Amino acid sequence: MTTSESQPVGVTVPQGFLAASTIAGIKPSGNPDMALVVNQGPNFDAAAVFTRNRVVAAPVKITQAALENGEPNQIKAVVFNAGNANACNGAQGMTDAQKMAEDTALALGLDATEIAVCSTGLIGELMPMEQVHGGIDKLAKDLGSDLDHGAGAARAIMTTDTVAKQTAVHGQGWSVGGMGKGVGMMAPSLATMLVCITTDAQASPAALDEALRKACDVTFNTLDVDGSTSTNDTIIVLANGASGIEPSQDELDEAILKACADLADQLQADAEGVTKRVKITVKGTGSDEQALNAARTLGRDNLFKCAMFGSDPNWGRVLAAVGMADADMDPDNISVFFNDQPVCVESTGAPGARDVDLSGADIDVLVDLGTGGNGAAFVRTTDLSHEYVEINSAYSS
Amino acid sequence: MTTSESQPVGVTVPQGFLAASTIAGIKPSGNPDMALVVNQGPNFDAAAVFTRNRVVAAPVKITQAALENGEPNQIKAVVFNAGNANACNGAQGMTDAQKMAEDTALALGLDATEIAVCSTGLIGELMPMEQVHGGIDKLAKDLGSDLDHGAGAARAIMTTDTVAKQTAVHGQGWSVGGMGKGVGMMAPSLATMLVCITTDAQASPAALDEALRKACDVTFNTLDVDGSTSTNDTIIVLANGASGIEPSQDELDEAILKACADLADQLQADAEGVTKRVKITVKGTGSDEQALNAARTLGRDNLFKCAMFGSDPNWGRVLAAVGMADADMDPDNISVFFNDQPVCVESTGAPGARDVDLSGADIDVLVDLGTGGNGAAFVRTTDLSHEYVEINSAYSS
Missing domain, CATH: 3.10.20.340 (ArgJ beta chain, C-terminal domain)
Structure with a gap:
């Protein structure tokens, strides 16, 4: 099992995952600001870890509900935006985050309880829903399984990040891919940590949850740049079993750990204003x-x-x-x-x-x-x- | 009871207190770096509050012992130095802090258990005892009860402070004086908070202790600039009863509170790098x-x-x-x-x-x-x- 800089990286490395990115017009800079990751199956197992902050952004609540409702722990797509955290926006924030899930579901022919929503950016600004709606339409039409599509998604979720963060871990006949943004529990009001990990291994939600929690304990949870914790932090892992291989829990743990460790290293190295x-x-x-x-x-x-x-x-x-x-x-x-x-x-x-x-x-x-x-x-x-x-x-x- | 900028301030405002300052050669800058405050009696009641840090500097331990040993809660003089915290110096640090008390006692004809020692500056450097010894000799020979001597002492205990901090509270026939340095629990490894408050009121150690703790709770303990707490923080109050007046506990509380609040305001305003x-x-x-x-x-x-x-x-x-x-x-x-x-x-x-x-x-x-x-x-x-x-x-x- 290896992580190599010369090997391909990103969420589309494992079989059966599509990605897209677009310029929806949320970021004032005009840079890409929305992304979509779609799991093509056959399985749709998922697990996630969220912020421990008691002030929780609307998209986090929507994603938590999606994991609990419908088919529990089944997620078919994750829609991302950068430039607006949709946090502290009251009932309107919940309505908007729910609409993001519904729009994405509609565009993909799925149910809203199968969609996770991840937002990052400024707290306390209402989400520009017209731009978001247009962005989702474009994302659904531009999905691709190649590495460029994965890399585009990694770039679109950046906020104050200076480089896109991607990883991959290659097992025997199966693999793990991933992307991340932000600087962990480092500067979260503006730089929420969002991480999406994909794998074509066969893995139950319980196995994914165990692997993810173990990995987070010694990777993202050890990052502590300014002691703050975002309202939006989300780490989600999606497994489709497309490889037909079911790794042992130890093998899964090791692969998820390597992916998380690699992303955590990249997050730390790119933390805001870091010289050491x-x-x-x-x-x-x-x-x-x-x-x-x-x-x-x-x-x-x-x-x-x-x-x-x-x-x-x-x-x-x-x-x-x-x-x-x-x-x-x-x-x-x-x-x-x-x-x-x-x-x-x-x-x-x-x-x-x-x-x-x-x-x-x-x-x-x-x-x-x-x-x-x-x-x-x-x-x-x-x-x-x-x-x-x-x-x-x-x-x- | 008034605190006024146009009225005299400092530790020599109350009757029966002497102060001195000198250049001992501890600070590389060549600025004044030692000070002495002497209580001439008739009473020598004292109370103090110390750092809550578990890594405690030698002079704090010596002062705590002086309050407990000999006549409990009786302090006749406080010797100060800036430029060296005498913290984390092991057994040699304790020997040196004890020697500072003994040298001061000898120079003043007192017992070492009647001397409090306050040090501030860099942690982990051995105290230059030759300079300290010479400094104590000079201090004992230059004691004075005028305001200039008090002001000199306030200047000599400065480290990164940009201005000397003094206060006074004038009651009916009695008064409280004080000086302080540092930035509270703000930047303590280099900027320990040292405060010395003097009063010519008659006040038992228990009354002083009660007044001081109440005042600290709403003044120095509310200052929190970077969450750190020094190894050397010391707030000491000395009462000699020279006015012949014994204020009620309420009056004493109010005067000590005013003095502490005024010093706390000055400490906050002078905190390192403050613009707000x-x-x-x-x-x-x-x-x-x-x-x-x-x-x-x-x-x-x-x-x-x-x-x-x-x-x-x-x-x-x-x-x-x-x-x-x-x-x-x-x-x-x-x-x-x-x-x-x-x-x-x-x-x-x-x-x-x-x-x-x-x-x-x-x-x-x-x-x-x-x-x-x-x-x-x-x-x-x-x-x-x-x-x-x-x-x-x-x-x-």
């Missing part, structure tokens, strides 16, 4: 959950993130940040390593700590909270840069 | 604690803070942020007001929301979580600016 990719590992505490809490606390600390931007091995900020985490620790026995070099031992500076070279784009941070406990976890974050402030201070108005 | 002062009030949830949690969640959201920097009434980010808070809410009935103008009603945009003028330096944000509950709280935060990134990415190295 930082992996934070925490160990030596009471439980994995505590370790995750400490890793997130550090990954969200603006002082630490600014130090990373400055390539500054300021380990004092690491201690100050983890000291506020809800995790067991021995405050006098914390160790910190930057790029495998000890900078703090027993909560005290190590010789040469200030001279550690952090000028590269990738920085590894390891924190041992010193209790001897087995809890361990990691998160991936980024630095806090001028560019981040620039992008996020000049968006909506 | 933002007050966030949350109501309509289950409890004050839940409201505080939601207010802090919003106040720490980088996307919201960037929008404030851009004077952008992007209320969608407010909903996305509070949607992740651990507070009761009705996701379909959240209201948001910017500067008293409704921008979001029933979780939906209000007419004219995008046109609200946020160009001023002060922004008021009110969020009603829509449950009808009585929980309410506020925090004060700032925007996230280029200057913040600049200052915090180029500090230690």
